[in-house]
Amino acid sequence: MVKVEDIKKEAKRILKEGKVKYIIGYKKSTNGLMSVPAFIESPEDVENLIWDPTCVYNLTRFLVDEKRRKAREKNPDERPVGIVVKGCDSRAIIVLLQEKFINRENIYVLGISCETTGVLDEKKLLKKLNGKKAEKVEYDEKDNFIITTLDGKSKVPADEILAERCLECRANFPVINDILFGEKVDRKLDNRFKSLEKIESLSKEKRWGFWKEQLDKCIRCYACRSVCPMCYCDECVVDTINFAVTADTTAEEKAQRIKWVEKSPTTSENFVYHFVRAIHLAGRCIDCGECERVCPMDIPLRFLNKKMEKEAKELFDYDAGFDPDQPSLVSCFKDEDPEDFIR
Amino acid sequence: MKKRTGVFVCHCGINIAGTVDVKKVTEELSKHPGVVHSEDYIYMCSDPGQNLIIDAIKEKNLDKVVVACCSPTLHETTFRNTIKSAGLNTFQCEIANIREQCSWVHKDMEKATEKAIKISKSTVERVLRNESLDPISIPVTRRALVIGGGIAGIQSALDLANSDFEVVLVERSPSIGGHMIQLSETFPTLDCSQCILTPKMVEVSKHPNIKLMTFSEVQEISGYIGNFKVKILKKPTYVDPDKCTLCDECTKVCPVVVPNEFDLGLTGRRAIYIPFPQAIPATYILDINSCPGLLPIACGKCADVCEPNAIDFDMKPEIIEEEVGAIIVASGYDQYDKELMAEYGYGKYPDVLDGLQFERLLSASGPTMGKILRPSDHKEPKEVVFIQCVGSRDPELHCEYCSKICCMYTAKHAMLYKHHVHDGQAYVFYIDIRSGGKGYEEFVQRAVEEDGVLYLRGKVSKVFEDKEKLKVWGIDTLIGKDIEIDADMVVLAMATRPSNGAEELARKLKIALDKDGFLAEAHPKLRPVESVTSGMFLAGAAQAPKDIPEAVAQASGAAAKAISILCQERLYHAPTVANVNINLCTGCGMCVDVCPYDALSLKNGKAEVNEVLCEGCGTCSATCLRAAIQVKNITPLQVHEMINACLGG
Amino acid sequence: MTDEFEPRIVAFLCKWCSSAGSDLAGVSRMEYPSNVLPITVMCSGSVSPLYIFSAFNKGADGVLVSGCHPGDCHYLKGNYYARRRIALVKKLLEFIGLEPQRFQMSWVSAAEGKKYTQVIKDFVKEIKPLGPQTKLRRNQ
């Protein structure tokens, strides 16, 4: 079992030694159960770090902010940033390295193995507790979570309230790390695309009905792309019309912007937005499931990305987030790529 | 400034007007935003038609032109030049293809007209957003590289050198001369191959404009037309050619004998040897693979006897970098592999020879000094069977293509055999006789009529040894009978295939191969000496099987093509190339990965286009997730607006 | 003219093969339905998924991407990238329930005028029974 004391010890050491400028980790929130991202700058603050099943965030998203901030600074601190990652999050680091968005030497990775479980799904937990508020959720030695409510402690099999992505996790172990916490345990997974089947097995019209209902809910708050570590573009192609990139952007360049998608949250526009996201994440999405977690309208966005992940695997034998040196899914090909769909 | 577009709709006689209501197209287009002038005319490409355009540009102050007519492959250049003469940039004209893609393929006038209107409108939307561009100018390195020192390479090198351009001629074997120097006599004139080739070889070696690099291989090529950078690996010969006096003392002491490549194994040579007497450069070389050891302790006898101290065991491979403006690839051919021809006993029976071996037997300087003798028992063969199309024209088992030269050289072989062995009989098994070429048909007839060569139309099924004879089983399809010949010798006209290593060379040069592995020309009819990569040309049998006159002709053609580049101080390249918006670029490098021309690279974390290399294919633009790269004048915005125009209204 | 539904198909044709192939169909006077609106691009590899989404968004009843056969790309390998990208787009569109017939890809060489007409004929025939594409079409 991962001991938070070990993480704290290492965090304290690297901060004390000045190895990192700060550490991105998890801390307790002020208002309830879930953790919140923590930005720890001093060894004293290390005490705030926690590790429990509420540490859902993919903190690599904040490396994007870090890069932007650094670009603005006149004399940036060149030391690396410490970052706490789970297996899925570590794959995001791989893709960011692959796309040269970050450099290996700019990060110090504190990798945590999820061992036999993962992180929880807040909505599932709320249901499990019939709307009662949980005060605390902890790992135990086995495959259970220990939940504390006002009524006391209880043990729940982790699988019952585990996030969907964790139930379909392809590697719960950080593929990249400078220091590792926890054991490398292989979770047995019969099919990492299992949940997709229930949509794939629907008839075409039912699938359309499903997606129309889901995407019609979209309010285009863009939380899905905002939380996504792969959506690090300075400007999303979806936004082009509103964006003059810098003061140097000429009128000519501005006139060249295309409105691929309107701001209106109508069926057609929502579809194009989510298509663009899915296709741009094909071969890049590492299934951290954050887009789906943050969606205020509960749109099962993970399915779109998962579908692309499945096709990448099945058609092209491609897995994102394992090899920083491989070319991206759509920037390479094999002679024997399938073409049975082509006339 | 508001855009002022003129639309010109061509009737093309009735070719367009027959199915498209051109008046309606003209009228509809006049309503299109941005269009200030539209008119139709019976033949836009005629002089009066072009004058209409010029006049309209002047009168209406047009700055954009759309001509709705035939396919842009036909008259795009015409009309671009037209608007140029009226003072507009050539890129301000676009063609709406309403003939090939519309009037010629539809019958319903209403529907065809509607489609023609949409095509024209979408073309207006495109031209409205075209940038005025000027061709990209590139300085030229006025030297050439010729790869391959056979007859084609030699001819190209000499043509270039005589036109006063410096040439680097790279040959991977120790001497230039290629396969031609192995030949005895050449069809149809029967002049001696060595006699006509050696003067050219000497000219190469003495030419002040030619830098000859034998025993060398091209290792890496970068750059682009006009400005290639080439890395050449010069392999060590362990003999200093400047010191070697060709005294031949070394071979006398060398203890090693290995098959002689020049004679295709019909003779042997020492580990230190000269490839053949007339080799250029004229020097001995040490074959490291057969030499017992470079260390004096292992053998070193040759060095002991070498008076001028030409032998240098410490010679190291060298990498030589050259800069050139054009490249001619003349990497030649090889014969089809003998392992693949087991049914004819090739490689198993010593008296089954291939065409080149027979050339050596015929050669006055060959292993038998020009006498025809069986390798097995040195007896004169009285019955010789020549088999054509060995490995050629056999799509099931071997090569699909015709090797082209075999009909002629087999006739020559049979004829020369008869000249040597007057009482002998020559048989030729053939599928067809292909003797197109000046004096070729007459030559074949001469073999039949004057030399009594017996031509049998059919294939040989098997060759096997039977009591000192080679039994040849075949069929004569003309009389429909099985034939059995007890031959003393069998000569196989082996298929011609791309030389060993051609594939690797093509990869280094980034030029394509055709389905048979020969180097692919840019266009089979109209650009037969150009490769798909601009600035690289093809000569000789590397591109397809060829005889000597053809190889020489193509070599001169390639040289002329190369000269057409080298004679210019600057080159011009289409300016419709990719363009990076560095504000959007995140430097992920996906465009760099997909670029087929290595035109993209990352510089300071942003993609950068080498405009000279870029061919404007736009694969980068479709790959970029951030829309940070686009090809000029076919930008995503233009396509977006074209989609809109196609579907709107 | 009948009131039969006439689908509007946007066809992205690569300049060197498929557009040339369509020219050949023209030169050979091979007739085919007029439902296709050709947009010639430099290479099938330059067809961004955004073009496809946008065409459907703007009301195309069908979208065709056509390029050179593998190995024949004028730009050596653009069509290989296209093949991969289009496969993904096709899977995505089918996954959300768009009729697969509405989005197709073909290899048409400059010599295949006949094939081009066949591709168009089949395309039109297959999507006519589906009626107008309203799923992804912007409500105008």
Next chain:
Amino acid sequence: MEKILTKKSFSKWVKKLESYKIYAPVKNDDLWNYEIIDIPESIQPDYPNTVLSPKKIIFPQREIFLEFKASNEEGLEVKEILPEERPAIIFGVRPCDARALTLTDNVFKGDFEDPYYWKRRNQTILIGLTCNIPPSFDCFCLSVGGSPHSKDGLDILMTDLEDKYYIESLTKKGNQLINLAKDCFEEPKVMDKKDLEKIQANSEIQIKRQIKDIKKIPKKLKGMFDTPFWDKESLSCIQCGICTYLCPTCHCFDINDEVASSAPLKGKRVRTWDNCQFPDFTMHSSGHNPRPDKASRLRQRILHKFQYFVELYENFQCVGCGRCISKCPVGIDIIEVLDKVRDYGL
């Protein structure tokens, strides 16, 4: 007017309201949202917070202003589009959400009365429901001037008394609705009134979260514009639009021309919600962005709600519904931020 409506009579009453477009909270999967109800029986007044407040009905995320068409010959043709003329009723409005509309009203009147907003606002009747128990863990209406039984902005307030509702009609519009079906209602008894008071008092106690000394905050904020406070507080913000889109008081919008076809040019002019947390929100056409980073955007959100709005309209632009807290993807808690503001520099 005060009445009693038994739960049995409720659907009877609603049936009488058929001429109105009726909205009510509806549960889809696990989400509650206001939707148009066809079968009036199905209105369930017990529900947790809807994801979006009734703002989405009065001030829809997409509003078509006009349609346009242009060509070389005919010039520009413009057709104005106004919201459909049809009175509407929203059932089950939480008091905080109704209060939010009274705040937003300030913005859409003044020098210019927004015809689209007011058209919808005036033809919509709001029927509220007292929050006997808080609909969210994150409610803090009491701190910002509201309460679980606030009547601000409502036409009718219903309070659930187990087997019946206590009905308080607060406006003429409310009275009209009751008069449409007089026989459904009874007069309240003394006991009912007592029950009501008990429940209302109890409902306040249940609100656990609060911002202490909130009155000090506007003044405090004034001096905090140029402090590093915002950098630190915004570290975990991912700049999505959840907090503002879900906020019942946020009302920023963008107007765009949605071009359906460029040839001939035609399309619609459309108003959509906009969001101060989006990086392009204040992007000038010059390329300059006065709020270039997330710190300045978070600051804007807090300052607008707790300083600028107070200066203009003497009210916080926050009703304490807690949506921004519950749905923030990274757990940013506005109460915590304001607590820190209050204590900043002390």
